[in-house]
Amino acid sequence: MKNTCLILGCGDIGKTLGTQLIEAGHRVIGARRNPEQLALSGIEPLTIDLNDPDALKTLPEADIVVYVVSADRFDEQAYQAAYRDGLKAVLAEFDERSHKPKRVFFVSSTSVYAQQDGETVDESAQTQPTGFAGQLMREAEQTLTDHSLPGTVVRFSGIYGPGRDRLIQQVREGRIAAATPPMYSNRIHRDDCAGVLSHLIAKTLNDEPLEDLYLASDCEPVPLHEVMAWLAKRLKVETHEVIQSPLRRRSSKCCDNSRLLETGYEFRYPSFREGYAQVLESANQGRRTQKA
Numbered sequence: 243m244k245n246t247c248l249i250l251g252c253g254d255i256g257k258t259l260g261t262q263l264i265e266a267g268h269r270v271i272g273a274r275r276n277p278e279q280l281a282l283s284g285i286e287p288l289t290i291d292l293n294d295p296d297a298l299k300t301l302p303e304a305d306i307v308v309y310v311v312s313a314d315r316f317d318e319q320a321y322q323a324a325y326r327d328g329l330k331a332v333l334a335e336f337d338e339r340s341h342k343p344k345r346v347f348f349v350s351s352t353s354v355y356a357q358q359d360g361e362t363v364d365e366s367a368q369t370q371p372t373g374f375a376g377q378l379m380r381e382a383e384q385t386l387t388d389h390s391l392p393g394t395v396v397r398f399s400g401i402y403g404p405g406r407d408r409l410i411q412q413v414r415e416g417r418i419a420a421a422t423p424p425m426y427s428n429r430i431h432r433d434d435c436a437g438v439l440s441h442l443i444a445k446t447l448n449d450e451p452l453e454d455l456y457l458a459s460d461c462e463p464v465p466l467h468e469v470m471a472w473l474a475k476r477l478k479v480e481t482h483e484v485i486q487s488p489l490r491r492r493s494s495k496c497c498d499n500s501r502l503l504e505t506g507y508e509f510r511y512p513s514f515r516e517g518y519a520q521v522l523e524s525a526n527q528g529r530r531t532q533k534a
Contacts (some may be wrong), residue, residue: 244269245447248304248343250292250332251311251324252280254405255349256394258436259308260285271302292328298335306443307336310349310506318374325382335387345446346386346393347439352428352459354380354397356493360426361379362463364498365455380423387454394442394452399459399497404524413473418481422467428497430458431517434510441507456502463496464528469514 243294243472249256252272259281266286272280290297292311308333309399313324329348353376354369360385361367371377386393402409412418420427430438438458445452474481511517 245305246271246303246348247287247306247308248273248302249308249310249444250274251287251309252277253310253312254403254440255401255432255435256308257283257285258432259310259439261434262440266440266444273301273305275383291292292332293323294434298331299393301332301335303339303341304336305344306446307332307346308439308443309346309392310347315327318378321375321378326378326385329382330385333386333391333393337389337391339415343393344392345443345452346389346391347442348382348384348386348393348395349435349439350379350395350397350499351376352397352399352457352495352497354383355495360424360496362493362496362498365453365457365501383455384432396438396442396457397455398435399428399430399457401432401435403428403522404521405523406432407521409470409476410473410518410521410525412485413470413477413481414479415486416482418470418474418480418483419466420484420486421465421467424467424494426467426494426496428459428463428495429469429514430460430515431511431520434458434460434517437510438502438507441505445505452505453501456505457499458502459497459499460509460511460513461499461503461519464514467511471517472515472516476518 247263247268247270249272250276263270268283271288272285273288273290277289280287309329311324313320353372355363356370356372357363383395
């Protein structure tokens with residue numbers, strides 16, 4: 243019998259995850275406000291507004307629920323609705339049902355960390371977010387951790403991949419981060435985001451134990467200057483402007499993914515080099531296709 247996986251907020255990561263789950267033999271339902279783009283992927287589309295209490299009653303039964311909702315704008319009200327309140331409402335809905343999910347996964351962010359001096363952080367590191375985004379994300383995490391339904395929080399670091407090319411565009415413009423003091427950055431390719439979730443879902447369905455929190459970042463925290471210098475060399479551009487960012491100190495930390503690796507997950511793109519090489523090649527293929 244197929245397991246049913248419900249992906250709430252089925253955007254870029256959700257669609258990639260859904261494709262992997264379908265290949266593994268599962269039924270996948272993708273819920274979002276505008277799900278039309280999901281039809282060709284094999285994911286069953288479901289139109290829903292998760293902030294509508296009546297709409298939650300229409301959610302199908304599911305063995306796995308993945309909450310990967312994104313706020314529709316960067317302000318406190320939108321973040322509260324998308325993360326803390328939305329997740330709380332979904333958990334309440336499924337908790338009332340006789341068929342409860344085997345596990346709920348909540349996609350969180352390393353924005354919950356406030357470390358700023360290049361410290362190493364893992365799942366046990368202190369979280370004291372200073373901005374509303376990190377604070378509300380942390381509240382949502384706690385909502386799941388404290389709930390009676392089995393749940394796992396996955397904290398992703400900076401997500402990049404096809405279509406997520408802001409850093410590449412900055413380098414093309416000749417911009418680069420300062421070399422000193424080093425601003426440590428962390429990232430994970432979009433395909434590894436989906437891969438991590440698929441891996442943890444498989445362990446759940448095989449009745450293997452999971453922790454309630456995983457930090458998902460690639461295997462090489464590295465100064466942002468090094469990443470941009472590597473991109474400049476690959477793009478064959480000269481950098482002439484040093485980026486001055488007021489967020490520089492707040493974002494400098496090194497993410498330790500040891501707990502995730504101990505589950506047996508193998509990264510498709512273990513560092514920025516493999517990942518950005520794929521992004522650049524994908525962009526080149528797209529340009530060649532347009533010219534053909």
